[in-house]
Amino acid sequence: MTGSPLNPRDWSSQPAYIDSAYRSTALRGPTRSLIPAKPALSALAGPVFGHDLLGELDSNLTLNGRKDNDPLGERIIVTGRVLDENGRPLPGTLVEIWQANSAGRYIHKVDQHAAPLDPNFFGGGRCITDGEGRYRFLTIKPGAYPWGNHVNAWRPNHIHFSLFGHHFATRLVTQMYFPGDPLLLLDPIFLGVPEKSRNRMVATFSIDETQEGYALGFVFDIVLRGANETLWETHR
Amino acid sequence: MSAGKPALLGQTPSQTVGPYFAYGLTPQQYGYAFSSIAGSTMAEASTPGIHIRIEGRVFDGRGDAVNDAMIELWQADSNGHYARDHGANSLFRGFGRCGTGTHAESKFWFDTVKPGVTGQRQAPHINVTVMMRGLLLHSFSRIYFDDESSANVTDEVLSCVPEDRRHTLLARRVADGVYRFDIHMQGDQETVFFDL
Numbered sequence: 001m002t003g004s005p006l007n008p009r010d011w012s013s014q015p016a017y018i019d020s021a022y023r024s025t026a027l028r029g030p031t032r033s034l035i036p037a038k039p040a041l042s043a044l045a046g047p048v049f050g051h052d053l054l055g056e057l058d059s060n061l062t063l064n065g066r067k068d069n070d071p072l073g074e075r076i077i078v079t080g081r082v083l084d085e086n087g088r089p090l091p092g093t094l095v096e097i098w099q100a101n102s103a104g105r106y107i108h109k110v111d112q113h114a115a116p117l118d119p120n121f122f123g124g125g126r127c128i129t130d131g132e133g134r135y136r137f138l139t140i141k142p143g144a145y146p147w148g149n150h151v152n153a154w155r156p157n158h159i160h161f162s163l164f165g166h167h168f169a170t171r172l173v174t175q176m177y178f179p180g181d182p183l184l185l186l187d188p189i190f191l192g193v194p195e196k197s198r199n200r201m202v203a204t205f206s207i208d209e210t211q212e213g214y215a216l217g218f219v220f221d222i223v224l225r226g227a228n229e230t231l232w233e234t235h236r
Numbered sequence: 237m238s239a240g241k242p243a244l245l246g247q248t249p250s251q252t253v254g255p256y257f258a259y260g261l262t263p264q265q266y267g268y269a270f271s272s273i274a275g276s277t278m279a280e281a282s283t284p285g286i287h288i289r290i291e292g293r294v295f296d297g298r299g300d301a302v303n304d305a306m307i308e309l310w311q312a313d314s315n316g317h318y319a320r321d322h323g324a325n326s327l328f329r330g331f332g333r334c335g336t337g338t339h340a341e342s343k344f345w346f347d348t349v350k351p352g353v354t355g356q357r358q359a360p361h362i363n364v365t366v367m368m369r370g371l372l373l374h375s376f377s378r379i380y381f382d383d384e385s386s387a388n389v390t391d392e393v394l395s396c397v398p399e400d401r402r403h404t405l406l407a408r409r410v411a412d413g414v415y416r417f418d419i420h421m422q423g424d425q426e427t428v429f430f431d432l
Contacts, residue, residue: 009431010247015372024370027297031422034431035397042432044363045320047310047331053273064270085244094273098260107268108256110304110337124260124270160254162261168310168363169432173374175251192372193249200248223245 004227006042006169007085013200015192022188023149039228046168049094051128058126061099061139065107065122072118073102073140075215078176078203081133082163084226089133096126096162097137104143113145138215144183156183156190165224176220177202250373255304257367262306262335278309278332278348284325285314285349289414290379290407293343294336294366297422301342305368306335307419309346309379311361316352350381359387359394366419366429375429379417382406397428404428 017029057064062071078097082090100106100123103115107123123142127135144154158175165171177184179202184190190198200223209217253261263270279287290309294302309332310318317324319331334344351360362379380388388394394402404427407415419427 007244013247013249015249015251017372019372022370022372025372026370027300028302028368028370028421029372030375030426030429031297032426032429034429037393037396037430037432041393045318047274047329048320049273053271055271083245085247087245096260096273098257100256106256107259109266110255122259122268122270124263124268126260126273160251160257160260162253162257169376171308171365171374172248172250173253173367174248175254189251189372193251197246197249200246201251222248225247226244 004043004229005039006167006225007228008039009225012194013197014194019188019192022192042167042169042225044168046164046166046170048092049128049164054126054128059135059137061121061123061125061137064125066120069120071101071121071140073121073143075138076141077136077138077209077211077215077217078159078220079134079136079209079217080203080220080222082129082135082165082222082224083133084165084224086226086229088226089129089131090165090224091129091131091133093129093133093166094126094164095129095135096124097139097159098124099139099142099159100145102140102143104145115143115145141178149188154183154186156181156187161222163222163224167225170224172222172224174201174222178218179203179205252369252372253306253367253374255369257306258335258337262333265335265338272333274329274331274333276332276334276344276346278311278330278346279328283313283328283349285328285352287347287413288350289345289347290362290417291343291345291414292417292419293341294368294419295421295423299423301336302368302421303337303342304335305344305366306333307344308333308365308367309348310363310365311348312351312354314349314352316354318354353387357390357392359384359391361391361393364419371421375421376432377419377427377429378405379407379415380405381415382408393430401428
């Protein structure tokens with residue numbers, strides 16, 4: 001499991017563990033300092049997931065929950081590349097997503113928001129990046145939904161993303177937001193991230209990815225920690 | 237930054253896994269009609285090694301068990317090889333995933349094999365990732381075994397941990413082949429989390 005140690009996590013781009021505006025963090029975020037591990041340990045490779053684990057429709061959320069009709073809502077294409085900080089694409093890495101339906105309702109049994117479930121929409125999907133680190137999902141634009149964090153609290157439209165990268169330490173769970181959403185600047189989860197890096201979680205609309213007569217295209221590139229090339233040179 | 241070195245791209249920030257991950261990340265465990273890429277059963281009967289179960293709960297700062305956390309394990313096989321290593325046991329992928337929302341007491345559990353030693357100054361251990369609603373950035377920890385005390389004292393990671401907190405990383409053997417590993421997010425017993 002040898003490889004190049006990673007650059008450290010950029011803590012200046014990350015949300016704090018305890019954030020008074022996001023109430024659930026108060027009892028769940030660690031309070032003690034993290035213990036620094038030796039840089040060499042960040043070289044540990046992570047799990048690999050093969051195409052054998054994926055179903056044929058896993059990256060097409062307009063079909064993978066379809067029963068007898070098309071799901072309701074606005075079809076969208078969500079695509080992008082998974083890169084490391086050095087700009088190198090990360091091929092062969094698993095990307096998992098989950099989201100609410102167009103009415104802002106999750107199929108999850110715990111979600112009791114009084115908006116309709118869509119019998120033809122499941123909301124979960126996944127794919128493995130290609131040789132250029134590219135992923136592509138076809139889905140339905142998720143709706144906004146209320147949550148109990150504060151009075152009249154609404155989550156902006158978002159898609160949850162889970163990624164692995166090539167190292168154990170490159171694991172990332174994040175959320176993709178949509179450009180121009182007025183709820184973004186009212187959302188404690190989005191605002192928990194320092195201002196300079198918030199826009200890294202916002203997709204851009206792309207007319208090039210938009211498929212004529214069919215679906216709008218959004219591009220969301222994801223950057224994971226990259227190899228520390230300076231360290232690697234000295235360890236070689 | 238040294239001259240001529242191109243600027244790095246900015247790392248994408250983390251966000252919480254939220255309360256609704258189950259149908260996307262652990263669908264089979266929670267009874268959704270979607271296959272899972274990994275689950276609690278990490279080892280089959282035919283997997284070489286000492287078969288063990290690891291179970292535990294995740295506690296919040298009030299001492300309440302968290303019923304919407306997700307735990308991932310990543311470990312070497314019984315010979316100390318990770319799945320991509322030369323010589324690894326190809327039957328054993330070494331990755332497991334379990335949510336705490338399907339057990340009456342909010343337990344997570346994994347059926348696996350005890351990992352072998354992966355290198356010098358490494359005691360047998362399992363890498364742990366903890367995610368939940370209210371946790372904006374996942375936490376990395378490690379499971380060590382309380383019946384490996386002579387290996388544990390030589391471990392280079394454990395030795396970085398203040399002595400009075402090392403016990404938070406020990407899975408306790410509670411029955412034959414069963415280890416208990418509770419995760420405390422806060423409080424006197426707060427589990428050690430690593431900046432990896």
